[in-house]
Amino acid sequence: MSVCRPARCLFTKTASTPLPKATPQRWFQTSASRQARKRRPHYPSIKADDLKLLNQAAEAEYPKYDTSETTLLAKQYSPSQIAAIKAAETSIDSRDVLIQGQRRTDPWRLPYEDDLAEVDPVTDHRPRLGPEDIEGRLEYRRANPVERDEAIARIANENLAKMYPEGFPEGKLNDAQEQEMQDALEAALTQAAVDPRVTYTSDHPAVLEALADPRHSVVAPSLPRLENRMARQTRRLSTEEEEDPRQKRLLQYLGWDKQNLRNLRIKTLVSHGVTNQTRMGKIRSFYYLTMAGNQDGLLGVGEGKSVEPEEGRKQSVMSAIRNMRPVPRYENRTTFGDLERKVGATKVQLFARPPGFGLRTQHLIFELARAAGLQDLAAKTPRSRNKMNVIKATWEALTNQKLPDEIARARGKKLVDVRKVYYGGSVH
Template sequence: MSVCRPARCLFSKASSSIPKPSAPHPRRPFSTTPPRPVRKRRPHYPSIKAEDLALLNQAADSSFPKYDTSETALLSKKYTPSQIAAIQAAEQALDARDIIVQGQGRTDPWRVPYEDDMAEMDPVTDHAEKLSHTDIKGRKNVRLTNAVERDAAIAQIGNETLAKMYPDGIPDEIPKKDQEFFQEAMTTALTQGALDPRAVFTSTNPKVLEALADPRHDVRLPDLPRIENKMVRQTRRLSQDEEEDPRQKRMLQYLGWEKEKLRGLRVKTLVVHGVVNQTRMGKIRSLYYLTIAGNGDGLLGVGEGKSVEPDEGRKQSVMSAIRNMRPIPRYENRTIFGDLEKKVGATKVQLYSRPPGFGLRTQHLIFEMARAAGLQDLSARTPKSRNKMNVIKATWEALCNQRLPDEIARGRGKKLVDVRKVYYGGSVH
């Protein structure tokens, strides 16, 4: 046994009797965050004093008064007892003081008056009754405004909009912090005036002028309730009116199609990679696109495009794919006629017809092409090189150059009869 152990035990007992200093020994912290006892927890909501609470109660009672007996009697004439009970439950669940403390209203010029006295129809929450021309009294003559009438109408509508933003009138001196808001309000008022129908049409009948600005006469009223203003509708209309591409226009004239038929095609870009062309001016980098297009009902096309601009190259490939669409023979409108094999470069593609319900069990490139052509049962193998460009081109050529049973029978001088179609009435499954 070591002789140091008794001495160490003795010293430890002696050191335990020595009083510890009041302040702990300073240690290096591993984090900059102060310890938990030192932290001051901030409340989630500001504390309200008693005198402020009395003022808050007064503001809540004045801004959101409770229903009196006369208003309750009017509500009972329009709503059922269950609806009145739901209204009273909602009034008790909502605290008016929380609305004043935590609520925040919009201050931008495009704000919508959400708070109202329920005396008028709100296009956001209410569905106004549809009005027709029979509700307009007097003659219904309308004509286009001239320049003077248009400016006067814009000024009047702008003044009405500014009056809603500044109920007490526009101040003579606007502080610097509010000048930006005032400029935005002026722009909003003039924009609303320019887009208002009263700035374009006018009439000698005041009822007709009121109907021009009344949303109940608008044909778009069934789309409510939704926040709709004229600026939003104008912006949506401009975004929907796409700039017509001259190449697309020529292609539609060549094919004799409509735009709706063109939009129904299934278009997918399968190959994208960069190409570098070495010239005397240096290396010119461009992007190469290979796209397929099909209608899902027996048409399939493959197109290529290359350009320095990405959008331009992709448009070239899409237009080329649509122009190159060819009919794909389909057996029973679901699979191919027999087994196919095609070789392009070092790539060999083998396609096999399959029974109903087999599905498309191929690699992703052939899968997209089969789906665009309207094939449903197909399997494929690529035993050699799997270059994407060659796989797509070999598959397309194999599908387009199928040998049909009618052609084989005609070449042999025979007459082909589909036994299942003739003797079983088309019941092929």
């Protein structure tokens, strides 16, 4: 037995040289331990002189309200609002605003500095007015030739007054000034000719001014608007849209309107090219498999094939909407028990799950379940995963479920005897 270790332990306190330290514990993190890091302050230290300069700059940049400004605010705001403004001013340190605040440089910033108290006719939306904003009866009539000439002269003078607010230039004019005045006169007459107040007139001054007020252009359709013939011919109302005859027949078949079709969730799940060998050669067409559902218990699958891609897709959409069937849902969230369906070499197994489980399936079954309004479902495809067969098998499994009441009637029993749940599950 060696005596080195006992001797070392005995003379440890008397030895002048310190013992070697143990090997430090190894760290597996990429960053150094907190003790090894150089601690830096979170905020830079500011000297007293710099602090005085900051305070002076903050007071100059963001001064406090003086007595005259407070008097002006009191004319517009109530005493409680004035107290809230003062409390906000005292709680916000102007020095922090100067240090931490910065001007926006993003593309969505306002192109001008404004307190947003007034409406800018260039950048802001114009306020819309309705017929209720005009007092009195909304009566107007078509103007006769005399009234039309008088209105053109009056409106042209108003336009010229806007172009020359200080009056027409007097004295001898050069060629450029005369041409400019001639162009201004033609522009004023053109604007007056297309003004609605020239075509229509009214004994009510407010109605007459509203004819040319752009704030009444949308919400007051009862007031006339002057439109050129080209705009009338090119504009097509929503009620006059050209309707697809197949869509019209489909709406008649289902007894729906266009709003029901817009609420459907339609998605093309499979699309690929198909080649048909004929005596005329190879004819290539496009195949589409589309699903449609209202996310509330209706689901349909349709196929379409055509030489034109858009035509084939439209055929599949119409077929999917026409083939929609109800999908029974337990508590409007999952299926009635586990389901299994086989199409070709593809087998699909669907499993009902408790609330909050979600849709944990592959992407094709996920789209079908979401379109049908299912929320909790699990699925397996243990055999072939051909896309078309997976979609068809899932659709047939969801629409051909066996309900508990049907099973009970087939067995000649009551529903509670089939479910084997008595008295709310307290007795089995």
